[in-house]
Amino acid sequence: TIPFIPAQDTEFIDIAGSSIGGYHIVKLLGVGAFSRVYLASNPQGKLVAIKTIQKGKLLDDPRVRSSIEREVGILNYIDHPNIVHLEATLETEQMMCIVLEYVEGGELFDCVQQMHHQLSLTHTSVDETLVKTLFLQLLHAVRYLHEHNIVHRDLKLENILIHKQSDQEILKITDFGLARVVDPESPLLVTRCGSEEYAAPEIVQQQDYDGRKTDTWALGIILYSLLVGYLPFRYDRRKGERVSQLFYRIVRAEVKWPQDCVISTEAKQVVQAILERDPAKRISLSDIQNLGWFH
Numbered sequence: 467t468i469p470f471i472p473a474q475d476t477e478f479i480d481i482a483g484s485s486i487g488g489y490h491i492v493k494l495l496g497v498g499a500f501s502r503v504y505l506a507s508n509p510q511g512k513l514v515a516i517k518t519i520q521k522g523k524l525l526d527d528p529r530v531r532s533s534i535e536r537e538v539g540i541l542n543y544i545d546h547p548n549i550v551h552l553e554a555t556l557e558t559e560q561m562m563c564i565v566l567e568y569v570e571g572g573e574l575f576d577c578v579q580q581m582h583h584q585l586s587l588t589h590t591s592v593d594e595t596l597v598k599t600l601f602l603q604l605l606h607a608v609r610y611l612h613e614h615n616i617v618h619r620d621l622k623l624e625n626i627l628i629h630k631q632s633d634q635e636i637l638k639i640t641d642f643g644l645a646r647v648v649d650p651e652s653p654l655l656v657t658r659c660g661s662e663e664y665a666a667p668e669i670v671q672q673q674d675y676d677g678r679k680t681d682t683w684a685l686g687i688i689l690y691s692l693l694v695g696y697l698p699f700r701y702d703r704r705k706g707e708r709v710s711q712l713f714y715r716i717v718r719a720e721v722k723w724p725q726d727c728v729i730s731t732e733a734k735q736v737v738q739a740i741l742e743r744d745p746a747k748r749i750s751l752s753d754i755q756n757l758g759w760f761h
């Protein structure tokens with residue numbers, strides 16, 4: 467097998483201030499495993515985000531090129547208000563670029579942390595109505611993806627962006643780097659991927675899995691985090707815990723709520739129905755909205 471060599475930092479040239487294909491690069495926005503995302507302005511002066519993947523060693527691996535092409539192909543095929551919009555693609559000698567709609571509020575990850583930090587300072591409980599509106603946007607976007615036979619496979623707080631539109635919080639799912647088109651007749655996948663904390667029990671147990679069921683599980687992890695402020699299944703690397711301990715917790719799927727918990731029973735029921743260890747018994751995305759929390 468071909469070793470997977472991530473682009474070294476030493477190869478990285480800061481491109482802020484320069485221009486690519488008529489886009490003026492303003493500053494670095496975020497860094498992913500294999501990419502760097504920049505804020506840029508398009509020829510009309512509108513702000514965009516440009517996800518750049520350095521060529522060089524990385525793109526010598528044909529799997530990397532095909533994975534970028536797949537990401538672009540999927541983004542090009544979909545159109546949903548809660549999914550980041552593809553504007554264009556560019557390729558230079560040094561990199562491949564995916565030009566995306568710019569979402570200015572940053573990652574939901576930081577937003578959840580700030581929100582819960584603020585709540586703990588003021589001894590107030592989480593606004594479930596807000597959590598519900600945010601979660602419904604994700605639910606609609608992922609239902610849309612699955613209806614188009616696309617599974618995302620990397621749903622997590624870092625891959626969801628947020629912005630405010632006339633006082634309303636709008637979420638946008640991004641990062642289709644691990645997304646796949648599935649055949650609805652034989653939807654099972656084998657490659658274990660995505661973040662460990664968001665992995666469903668069937669992935670942890672190395673079974674073939676239905677990406678729609680594992681996306682659903684990840685939505686349950688996200689909903690718990692929105693309500694509580696941290697992930698339901700964690701492991702503390704600094705305390706020397708191993709990933710196997712995390713996997714043990716996931717497979718048992720025992721969702722614990724904080725002791726001084728003020729979260730409604732109805733909200734907890736939604737999380738419990740989604741974080742069902744048996745994928746066959748796990749609630750379907752279309753049934754979630756029938757649960758009491760939404761009425």
Ligand code: ADP
Nearest residue numbers: 496498499500501503515566567568569641643
């Ligand atoms: P990777 O596949 O390397 O994880 P992502 O597509 O997740 O790359 O992008 C990495 C980070 O860049 C995101 O987590 C986010 O912080 C930022 N980012 C990505 N796309 C946008 C965008 N359209 N608008 C604003 N920030 C973005």
Ligand code: MG
Nearest residue numbers: 498624625641
């Ligand atoms: Mg990402």
